[in-house]
Amino acid sequence: MMWLTADESEAxxxxxxxxxxxxxxxxxxxxxxxxxxxxVRFVGRTLLDAVVHLPLVLxxxxxxxxxxxxxxxxxxxxxxxxxxxxxxxxFTSNGAALATAVMSFPLMVRAMRISLENVDRGLxxxxxxxxxxxxxxxxTITLPLMLPGxxxxxxxxxxxxxxxxGAVITFVSNIPGQTRTLPLALYTALQxxxxxxxxxxxxxxxxxLGLGGLLLSEWFSRRVRRMLxx
Amino acid sequence: xxxVAAAKKRGPFALDxxxxxxTPGVAALFGRSGSGKSMVVxxxxxxxxxxVGRIVLDGSVLLDTQLKIDVAPEHRRMGYVFQDARLxxxxxxxxxxRYAERRAAGSAYVSLDTVTGLLDLGALMDxxxxxxxxxxxxxxxxxxxxxxxxxxxxxxxxxxxxxGARREEVLxxxxxxxxxxxxxxxxxxxxxxxxxxLATHLVLMESGVVIAxxxxxxxxLEPHLRSLIGPDQVGAIIDGVVLGFDSASGLTKVRVxxxxxxxxxxxxxxxxxxxxxxxxxxxxxxxxxxxxxLSVRNCLAGRVTGVQDDDLxxxxxxxxxxxAAILARITKAATRELSLTPQMNVWALVKSVSxxxxxxxxxxxxxxxxxxxxx
Numbered sequence: 270m271m272w273l274t275a276d277e278s279e280a281x282x283x284x285x286x287x288x289x290x291x292x293x294x295x296x297x298x299x300x301x302x303x304x305x306x307x308x309v310r311f312v313g314r315t316l317l318d319a320v321v322h323l324p325l326v327l328x329x330x331x332x333x334x335x336x337x338x339x340x341x342x343x344x345x346x347x348x349x350x351x352x353x354x355x356x357x358x359x360f361t362s363n364g365a366a367l368a369t370a371v372m373s374f375p376l377m378v379r380a381m382r383i384s385l386e387n388v389d390r391g392l393x394x395x396x397x398x399x400x401x402x403x404x405x406x407x408x409t410i411t412l413p414l415m416l417p418g419x420x421x422x423x424x425x426x427x428x429x430x431x432x433x434x435g436a437v438i439t440f441v442s443n444i445p446g447q448t449r450t451l452p453l454a455l456y457t458a459l460q461x462x463x464x465x466x467x468x469x470x471x472x473x474x475x476x477x478l479g480l481g482g483l484l485l486s487e488w489f490s491r492r493v494r495r496m497l498x499x
Numbered sequence: 500x501x502x503v504a505a506a507k508k509r510g511p512f513a514l515d516x517x518x519x520x521x522t523p524g525v526a527a528l529f530g531r532s533g534s535g536k537s538m539v540v541x542x543x544x545x546x547x548x549x550x551v552g553r554i555v556l557d558g559s560v561l562l563d564t565q566l567k568i569d570v571a572p573e574h575r576r577m578g579y580v581f582q583d584a585r586l587x588x589x590x591x592x593x594x595x596x597r598y599a600e601r602r603a604a605g606s607a608y609v610s611l612d613t614v615t616g617l618l619d620l621g622a623l624m625d626x627x628x629x630x631x632x633x634x635x636x637x638x639x640x641x642x643x644x645x646x647x648x649x650x651x652x653x654x655x656x657x658x659x660x661x662x663g664a665r666r667e668e669v670l671x672x673x674x675x676x677x678x679x680x681x682x683x684x685x686x687x688x689x690x691x692x693x694x695x696x697l698a699t700h701l702v703l704m705e706s707g708v709v710i711a712x713x714x715x716x717x718x719x720l721e722p723h724l725r726s727l728i729g730p731d732q733v734g735a736i737i738d739g740v741v742l743g744f745d746s747a748s749g750l751t752k753v754r755v756x757x758x759x760x761x762x763x764x765x766x767x768x769x770x771x772x773x774x775x776x777x778x779x780x781x782x783x784x785x786x787x788x789x790x791x792x793l794s795v796r797n798c799l800a801g802r803v804t805g806v807q808d809d810d811l812x813x814x815x816x817x818x819x820x821x822x823a824a825i826l827a828r829i830t831k832a833a834t835r836e837l838s839l840t841p842q843m844n845v846w847a848l849v850k851s852v853s854x855x856x857x858x859x860x861x862x863x864x865x866x867x868x869x870x871x872x873x874x
Contacts (some may be wrong), residue, residue: 394546395585397572399647400602409598413589497588 280454289428291370303381333439364441384418424486505552528838530704545572578644586628599646634668677683734779735825756823782853783827
């Protein structure tokens with residue numbers, strides 16, 4: 270993009286890519302967890318609910334720190350990932366995507382849950398009497414009826430992911446081209462002398478992205494609602 | 500035959516039903532709301548698990564809690580028409596129908612074309628479900644249920660959400676369904692008019708139990724039914740056969756019982772057509788002599804078989820007219836004056852204008868003698 274500097278377009282590209290990866294990773298997991306929380310009665314449901322929502326109430330720095338303990342080079346998941354698959358999370362964009370995913374996960378689960386609760390169980394029963402088995406019912410009835418909530422959830426989580434700061438900088442630091450997303454670039458600009466102009470440009474960029482996301486979300490949900498006849 | 504035995508406790512409500520019904524045939528589950536009718540249908544469909552129960556349809560066991568058999572709803576091959584239609588909002592009418600068609604198991608005896616023709620769905624195919632009227636929604640729902648090639652069609656108050664005119668829009672379709680496809684149906688309703696139009700059998704429910712059941716003609720005399728339908732609806736239902744049509748008077752001659760002839764107002768029907776006639780008890784006049792020079796068109800010779808107090812200060816007289824029974828409501832004073840007692844020969848008089856006939860095809864398949872002695 271011609272009207273962006275190289276650093277700016279790199280931060281933008283990184284932000285979009287990290288947010289997209291985190292959403293893609295979160296989507297199936299959020300649907301699964303939402304399903305467990307709304308449809309299945311099991312021991313520890315309340316605890317799972319609380320754990321899922323933790324990132325919403327914890328300081329992001331604490332989440333970053335916990336990720337560091339678990340996924341760092343000496344963390345027991347991090348070291349296993351490295352040994353088994355050669356996946357390096359620390360100081361990489363994959364790590365930034367992970368931190369972003371964890372932070373936006375509760376938003377996603379909440380959206381999925383609400384949309385799942387709005388699905389008329391009677392329609393699933395009807396599908397059942399028409400001969401549809403469980404997986405069939407989920408794919409052909411439940412999921413399409415969840416679509417408004419899924420779209421809303423994806424767009425909200427994506428927008429929130431673009432702005433994730435604390436957990437990212439704590440877990441994977443602030444590395445240009447790897448983890449320096451828009452908010453981190455903005456923070457860097459503010460820290461450096463004479464960076465006010467760059468900071469203002471980055472802030473404007475974030476503003477535009479946020480507004481665009483919200484408008485897109487509204488347009489999408491209207492379309493989907495019309496499709497479902499609501 | 501459909502045999503149902505099910506018991507389930509749900510809070511203070513206890514369902515405990517046991518009945519069997521001949522197939523094909525249309526059995527109406529009739530009772531006040533809250534009597535457990537829908538629970539019975541949901542149990543038959545498999546959507547509700549009874550604590551104890553056994554359900555057998557034409558020899559195949561769908562549920563037996565003792566033998567731990569419980570066929571999943573998706574494998575029971577029951578067509579289910581819900582009160583609220585439950586069409587899939589993300590699919591078109593055609594999409595809804597194809598959803599059922601694609602998942603149908605067993606031999607296909609109802610084609611998409613048949614269903615479309617029978618229910619007049621052709622013009623609706625491309626519509627979204629929210630663009631349909633209440634009556635249209637139910638027609639699509641019925642079509643969708645049929646396309647599963649069901650062994651039994653369950654209808655849970657399919658017309659309850661519709662107003663009178665819309666109801667009249669759907670009823671004829673249900674009648675032609677019964678007459679042309681001979682799919683056995685279990686039909687839940689609290690509307691006696693629907694029973695009259697559709698049912699061959701009646702199961703009366705109250706507070707979770709079956710209080711009476713049997714063929715409709717016999718059940719129309721049933722004391723338990725009276726409290727459910729109110730005094731004005733009480734009256735014998737007789738299945739007769741059209742003998743001829745008198746175009747001059749516009750009356751159809753119907754043979755009821757062995758030798759009774761009734762003149763009924765109805766459209767021109769072919770000789771031999773089964774016609775169901777309801778004779779309301781309040782419209783029947785009883786005479787102990789052969790009446791002469793009266794305007795009444797219908798005069799049936801019969802014999803009194805019962806005199807019962809109807810709990811409303813009058814008497815219900817049961818009169819046998821050559822194998823068919825009719826009810827007459829008369830004042831106690833009249834009973835005394837005519838000294839009506841069983842075995843007396845009487846004449847029953849009914850005005851033709853108060854008679855309604857419903858054409859009715861008797862189910863074609865297997866005779867129902869073994870299943871139901873009272874059929």
